[in-house]
Amino acid sequence: xxxxxxxxxSHKDLLDVTQLSLPDVTHILDLAASFELVNxxxxxxxxxxxxxxxxxxxxxxxxxxxxxxxxAGKRLSADTFxxxxxxxxxxxGESLQxxxxxxxxxxxDVIVIRHSSSGAAQFIAERLQCxxxxxxxxxxxHPTQALLDCFTLRRAWQGQFAGKTLLIAGDIAHSRxxxxxxxxxxxxxxxxxxxxxxxxxxxxxxxxxxEYFDTLRDAVKGVDAxxxxxxxxxxxxxxxLPDLAEYSRRFxxxxxxxxxxxxxxxxxxxxxxxxxxEIAAAVADGAQSRILDQVAAGVATxxxxxxxxxxxxxxxxx
Amino acid sequence: MTLCITNARYLGALVDxxxxxxxxxxxxxxxxxxxxxxxxxxxxxxQVLFPSFIDCHVHLREPGYEYKExxxxxxxxxxxxxxxxxxxxxxTKPVNDCAAVTEYILQAARKAFPQGGPHVYPVGAATVGLxxxxxxxxxxxxxxxxxxxxxxxxxxxxxxxMRRVMEYAADLKRIVIDHxxxxxxxxxxxxxxxxxxxxxxxxxxxxxxxALHVARDILLADYLDLPVHIAxxxxxxxxxxxxxxxxxxxxxxxxxxxxxxxxxxxxxxxxGTNAKVNPPLRTPADVAALREAVKDGTIxxxxxxxxxxxxHEKECPLDEAPNGFTGLDLALSLTYTLVREGFLQEADLxxxxxxxxxxIFDLPVNMFAPGDPANFFLFDPEARWLVSPETIxxxxxxxxxxxxxxxxxxxxxxxxxxxxx
Numbered sequence: 001x002x003x004x005x006x007x008x009x010s011h012k013d014l015l016d017v018t019q020l021s022l023p024d025v026t027h028i029l030d031l032a033a034s035f036e037l038v039n040x041x042x043x044x045x046x047x048x049x050x051x052x053x054x055x056x057x058x059x060x061x062x063x064x065x066x067x068x069x070x071x072a073g074k075r076l077s078a079d080t081f082x083x084x085x086x087x088x089x090x091x092x093g094e095s096l097q098x099x100x101x102x103x104x105x106x107x108x109d110v111i112v113i114r115h116s117s118s119g120a121a122q123f124i125a126e127r128l129q130c131x132x133x134x135x136x137x138x139x140x141x142h143p144t145q146a147l148l149d150c151f152t153l154r155r156a157w158q159g160q161f162a163g164k165t166l167l168i169a170g171d172i173a174h175s176r177x178x179x180x181x182x183x184x185x186x187x188x189x190x191x192x193x194x195x196x197x198x199x200x201x202x203x204x205x206x207x208x209x210x211e212y213f214d215t216l217r218d219a220v221k222g223v224d225a226x227x228x229x230x231x232x233x234x235x236x237x238x239x240x241l242p243d244l245a246e247y248s249r250r251f252x253x254x255x256x257x258x259x260x261x262x263x264x265x266x267x268x269x270x271x272x273x274x275x276x277x278e279i280a281a282a283v284a285d286g287a288q289s290r291i292l293d294q295v296a297a298g299v300a301t302x303x304x305x306x307x308x309x310x311x312x313x314x315x316x317x318x
Numbered sequence: 319m320t321l322c323i324t325n326a327r328y329l330g331a332l333v334d335x336x337x338x339x340x341x342x343x344x345x346x347x348x349x350x351x352x353x354x355x356x357x358x359x360x361x362x363x364x365q366v367l368f369p370s371f372i373d374c375h376v377h378l379r380e381p382g383y384e385y386k387e388x389x390x391x392x393x394x395x396x397x398x399x400x401x402x403x404x405x406x407x408x409x410t411k412p413v414n415d416c417a418a419v420t421e422y423i424l425q426a427a428r429k430a431f432p433q434g435g436p437h438v439y440p441v442g443a444a445t446v447g448l449x450x451x452x453x454x455x456x457x458x459x460x461x462x463x464x465x466x467x468x469x470x471x472x473x474x475x476x477x478x479x480m481r482r483v484m485e486y487a488a489d490l491k492r493i494v495i496d497h498x499x500x501x502x503x504x505x506x507x508x509x510x511x512x513x514x515x516x517x518x519x520x521x522x523x524x525x526x527x528x529a530l531h532v533a534r535d536i537l538l539a540d541y542l543d544l545p546v547h548i549a550x551x552x553x554x555x556x557x558x559x560x561x562x563x564x565x566x567x568x569x570x571x572x573x574x575x576x577x578x579x580x581x582x583x584x585x586x587x588x589x590g591t592n593a594k595v596n597p598p599l600r601t602p603a604d605v606a607a608l609r610e611a612v613k614d615g616t617i618x619x620x621x622x623x624x625x626x627x628x629x630h631e632k633e634c635p636l637d638e639a640p641n642g643f644t645g646l647d648l649a650l651s652l653t654y655t656l657v658r659e660g661f662l663q664e665a666d667l668x669x670x671x672x673x674x675x676x677x678i679f680d681l682p683v684n685m686f687a688p689g690d691p692a693n694f695f696l697f698d699p700e701a702r703w704l705v706s707p708e709t710i711x712x713x714x715x716x717x718x719x720x721x722x723x724x725x726x727x728x729x730x731x732x733x734x735x736x737x738x739x
Contacts, residue, residue: 095633097634117636118518118519118589119518119520119588119589119635119636120635122588123589123634137519138520139520140518173516176519179519202519203512203513204516207516207517208516
């Protein structure tokens with residue numbers, strides 16, 4: 001699984017894709033490809049991280065990401081422990097600082113954190129000796145999602161990133177998935193388009209290395225992949241949108257709109273999907289959908305990340 | 319008892335200052351007059367002499383938040399920062415919206431310096447509980463010792479109420495200081511809205527929220543022909559409006575803080591809670607506009623907006639942290655960097671930190687004329703010091719400069735001719 005002998009993983013934490021070099025990304029994706037084979041065996045388990053402890057600290061509701069990390073850890077034979085917000089000291093008003101010290105005292109090898117505050121993963125990483133994986137912090141970053149999207153696109157595009165065009169459609173402003181994907185895919189040479197109503201675009205977007213579209217029909221023309229983002233119902237309550245029906249009329253990816261993309265262009269969605277809202281059921285279930293492939297890629301990619309961080313303490317990853 | 323400070327550098331010239339009975343007797347060129355026998359002589363050895371500064375915007379936190387600061391610790395920070403007087407805002411617990419709280423604060427100040435010390439001038443709440451609904455008893459507050467009126471910490475959303483407060487306060491010869499912020503545009507925000515907020519995924523506050531209320535206040539002041547004072551101006555849009563108002567003859571005055579002249583919102587790119595303040599640090603273009611406004615007089619005065627918070631309150635993710643910087647200990651060291659850069663002169667600092675604040679709020683001030691109160695301090699511009707909880711006198715060290723070395727510090731301070739430290 002190691003081609004470049006000179007390569008060495010050097011990061012204590014994975015907080016955002018911005019910290020990764022191109023060799024880091026390639027290494028993670030190659031490692032994920034080898035773990036993907038494990039996941040297809042009758043016995044889906046390797047002893048690689050036997051005796052290692054991984055804490056899943058999810059201070060924000062999550063089912064799929066948490067399960068994905070849990071499965072990834074268990075398939076590497078690590079012990080995984082969950083700490084959820086409800087029923088924990090977090091809901092009793094304990095500060096993140098105090099939670100951090102409590103976690104440290106348990107001496108885990110890796111902590112995966114999901115938190116509603118942007119910067120929360122960095123906050124705990126600065127205070128802990130163990131490796132920290134950002135499982136999503138506020139609107140800021142979701143590096144393992146971007147890596148698994150990258151893994152999925154690499155396969156769909158047969159390893160070619162440079163010169164490809166990806167459209168990310170939906171709520172960009174409040175999306176950590178969008179931020180991490182913009183960083184990672186532009187780093188790989190992909191042209192990124194974003195499409196959303198202006199109320200769902202981030203401040204300072206003029207400095208982002210992306211092309212902006214306000215109509216989906218224009219945005220989707222000739223792209224090599226489409227990523228739809230989940231629309232959160234609270235955006236309507238925040239006054240950013242008039243109503244959901246209008247949103248879906250303007251921004252739902254229908255089979256007809258998808259036909260304007262390059263043929264075979266894969267369709268991605270970080271899930272959970274709102275059928276008929278940002279993505280038509282016929283597209284979500286259609287031949288170009290890679291949504292379930294993303295889930296499988298998620299386990300493999302997270303196995304790679306957990307492996308790299310948990311092994312690092314032992315002096316390298318060979 | 320008489321006192322002579324010799325060899326002090328005042329606005330570039332070496333001077334001797336003679337003090338008698340707590341008042342300035344005279345200031346003359348150094349070495350031209352020998353002190354009489356029995357005069358206490360203090361050799362300033364060429365250190366910089368300033369009249370005591372007046373900070374028209376601080377939060378002393380007492381009563382109610384003594385773990386952040388109390389009147390005694392806040393005043394220690396003040397005198398060690400060069401301030402002989404502070405105006406403290408009303409957002410204590412309980413709020414300073416009645417005479418009992420005003421008197422409590424004044425009493426705490428007397429207790430802190432029983433032999434006489436820095437002046438505390440409370441600012442009375444504009445509305446009951448600072449809730450923005452009913453006018454507070456402004457005459458009662460004025461009589462108890464409040465020198466100005468403000469809803470600081472909260473915006474005045476109700477323009478009708480703002481108008482009535484300005485009118486009612488005018489009869490009492492009190493100026494209204496307005497914290498300008500449109501609540502709907504500021505709700506749920508943690509920093510300036512801009513490139514950094516978009517990049518790091520934090521909800522930002524657009525500067526137009528501040529400018530909207532600045533515009534409203536200037537138009538009200540114009541319409542009513544009454545004064546209004548704009549608190550902690552942070553952005554170019556607000557500066558442009560104030561400049562327009564002044565050119566039109568509106569009685570608008572304005573303040574800004576050292577941090578708006580020295581820092582921009584990129585200071586938050588790593589989620590540093592010590593850089594979280596309200597109004598938020600804006601963009602480099604705003605910093606440039608504010609500097610120009612300070613130089614040309616559009617901004618009348620400097621204030622610290624001293625807002626101490628305990629360490630544990632800032633040890634959290636950005637969106638959970640309270641707003642504000644400790645400021646009294648650092649103010650002169652920070653603003654003197656503008657002199658060092660050649661952007662301002664020492665005379666500008668004296669104007670911005672002392673003469674103009676006294677003029678706007680009608681407070682006693684030392685201009686080194688015979689009979690002025692002998693309030694002054696010496697500043698060693700070369701002293702280097704590390705900003706830390708151990709080196710500052712405020713109870714809290716919540717500042718983006720924590721852990722950094724600053725240049726220049728107050729070395730001695732006299733109030734009414736008596737050495738405070």
